[in-house]
Amino acid sequence: MKQRLPLMVFLVLLALGPLFLPEFYVTLLNYIGLYSIVALGLVLLTGVGGLTSFGQAAFVGLGAYATGYLTTAHGLSPWIALLVGLGVTAGVALVLGFLTLRLSGHYLPLGTIAWGISLYFLFGNLEFLGGHTGLTGIPVLEFFGLKLNTGREFYYLIWVVLLSFVLATQNLLDSREGRAIRALKGGGLMAESMGVNTARTKTTIFLIAALFACVSGWLYAHLQRFVNPTPFGLHIGIEYLFMAVVGGAAHVWGALVGAGLITILKQWLQDILPKIFGQSGNFEVIFFGIMLILVLQRAREGIWPWLVRLVPVRQGRRTVAEAEALPRREMPAAGTVLLEVKEARKQFGGLVANDNMNLSVKAGEVMALIGPNGAGKSTMFNCISGVDPVTSGEIRFLGERIDTLTSREIARRGMGRTFQHVRLLPTMSVLENVAIGAHLRGSKGVLSASLHLERAEEARLLAEAKRQLERVGLGAHLFDEAGSLPLGQQRVLEIARALSADPCLLLLDEPAAGLRYLEKQALAELLRRLRGEGMGILLVEHDMDFVMGLADRVVVMEFGEKISEGLPEEVQKDPVVLEAYLGGVE
Numbered sequence: 001m002k003q004r005l006p007l008m009v010f011l012v013l014l015a016l017g018p019l020f021l022p023e024f025y026v027t028l029l030n031y032i033g034l035y036s037i038v039a040l041g042l043v044l045l046t047g048v049g050g051l052t053s054f055g056q057a058a059f060v061g062l063g064a065y066a067t068g069y070l071t072t073a074h075g076l077s078p079w080i081a082l083l084v085g086l087g088v089t090a091g092v093a094l095v096l097g098f099l100t101l102r103l104s105g106h107y108l109p110l111g112t113i114a115w116g117i118s119l120y121f122l123f124g125n126l127e128f129l130g131g132h133t134g135l136t137g138i139p140v141l142e143f144f145g146l147k148l149n150t151g152r153e154f155y156y157l158i159w160v161v162l163l164s165f166v167l168a169t170q171n172l173l174d175s176r177e178g179r180a181i182r183a184l185k186g187g188g189l190m191a192e193s194m195g196v197n198t199a200r201t202k203t204t205i206f207l208i209a210a211l212f213a214c215v216s217g218w219l220y221a222h223l224q225r226f227v228n229p230t231p232f233g234l235h236i237g238i239e240y241l242f243m244a245v246v247g248g249a250a251h252v253w254g255a256l257v258g259a260g261l262i263t264i265l266k267q268w269l270q271d272i273l274p275k276i277f278g279q280s281g282n283f284e285v286i287f288f289g290i291m292l293i294l295v296l297q298r299a300r301e302g303i304w305p306w307l308v309r310l311v312p313v314r315q316g317r318r319t320v321a322e323a324e325a326l327p328r329r330e331m332p333a334a335g336t337v338l339l340e341v342k343e344a345r346k347q348f349g350g351l352v353a354n355d356n357m358n359l360s361v362k363a364g365e366v367m368a369l370i371g372p373n374g375a376g377k378s379t380m381f382n383c384i385s386g387v388d389p390v391t392s393g394e395i396r397f398l399g400e401r402i403d404t405l406t407s408r409e410i411a412r413r414g415m416g417r418t419f420q421h422v423r424l425l426p427t428m429s430v431l432e433n434v435a436i437g438a439h440l441r442g443s444k445g446v447l448s449a450s451l452h453l454e455r456a457e458e459a460r461l462l463a464e465a466k467r468q469l470e471r472v473g474l475g476a477h478l479f480d481e482a483g484s485l486p487l488g489q490q491r492v493l494e495i496a497r498a499l500s501a502d503p504c505l506l507l508l509d510e511p512a513a514g515l516r517y518l519e520k521q522a523l524a525e526l527l528r529r530l531r532g533e534g535m536g537i538l539l540v541e542h543d544m545d546f547v548m549g550l551a552d553r554v555v556v557m558e559f560g561e562k563i564s565e566g567l568p569e570e571v572q573k574d575p576v577v578l579e580a581y582l583g584g585v586e
């Protein structure tokens, strides 16, 4: 309860605001609310998802013009116009997202700039939208027979919409889909390997941000009762982005802080700067430019994280509820061939990293892949798991050819992996990182997550993550930040994450590196138990005592090719292997 006190105070003040505030401030708060709705979309898209859009103002314009046109020219109800506006916005966002999101980095920002500019000119040039004068006579919103005539009445609608969007966004981020969204920035490759469809996730947040903007535009049109192109230009799109960045782009409440601060500041600067300079002009634009540079240099995280430190510490969730175990995959019988690599070749330009590689792994065996640094072991792992497909050759998993499948599709079929260079989300908790591994074992989507209707499934996913963490010996670190663990334990975290997917084949790339003697023993014990349960394990490891004490069979690589294969004691005596490792037989 104590942690919620600041929120309660804020809500009470917000609710009482229009009862005592002068008209000017109510209007200001209305605009802050409208801008916050757009900025909230950008928090999700840019702050959390890492995708930058300069074109949000154009989506606001779509919402505003849709209702402006349909209600005045066709006499439609504003509510129908809202639905049409949302539909049009969704269509545009999907096309735009489809064209740009698949491409890397800067295509999305460029695409949104182009879109922002062209829509602005379109609004201004279309006869039926009133050209640069715009549309007037947009009807008053009616809400269950109540006419929202004044700003004071409108205030409640705006803020209820905003707060419900904040809540929904917060719910969404705290869910299976939310973890996928949070993985986009810096963890895309890992997320794909855990079965997340990152292209779809990106499209989803782009769509949500666009729809938020459209709703804001719809509200704006009915508050103003007229629309013209000015508030939907590219410079306003930049301002929205600015609000999200200044407020704290990765935090939902940052949207409100940013929108509030920028709106008030702009108002104030517009008053005061012309007096200082003795002439009129948009001086605040210059000021904002300088401020943006300062924020990006000095406080990348924005104001919100800094504000949070001023109020009493809010403890995150500290317990994981008991929940029914998730259904498990049917394990292939021991001895079944799980993985077969035939004549695999991988080339990076002129460099042949894997050539003529053949190997197989059966259910219930540990196969070790060893060889000097640069031999091509990790490359082989990436080919098998679909992270980086083979140049030629054939890879089969459970009898099916997988060398043309994506890592996501391969994960779905029951292959789990860890990475030599750990790939986790350092600021997320250990528990949440591992829960990403269980992504494919849940199915609830964005809508049920936003409404928190997926709590039963979510509880089962988190309980599974906890169970796997306890299994690997990290049960005491569930709520630590993943990045705070020593590197050796981060690797072990990756094993728990892979296990959360309930795989039948596990690919471990140097799992024991960085572990202490006793930790290595515990890891070996765990791998023996997994093998006993029928799992197949393909293991890359440099610690020969670890490998030889554990592996059933060993494949030795050098310069991208297999130079030996057999039982551990056989390969240890193989002169070719000794040559490769020691440079000659003693």
Ligand code: ADP
Residues within 6 Å of the ligand: 348, 351, 353, 371, 372, 373, 374, 375, 376, 377, 378, 379, 380
């Ligand atoms: P290992 O895991 O056995 O130490 P790797 O598979 O990481 O070896 O690397 C094998 C060879 O392939 C090395 O020469 C490495 O530089 C090269 N290599 C690996 N990945 C890439 C890549 N993405 N692009 C170009 N060369 C690569």
Ligand code: MG
Residues within 6 Å of the ligand: 377, 378, 379, 420
């Ligand atoms: Mg390697």
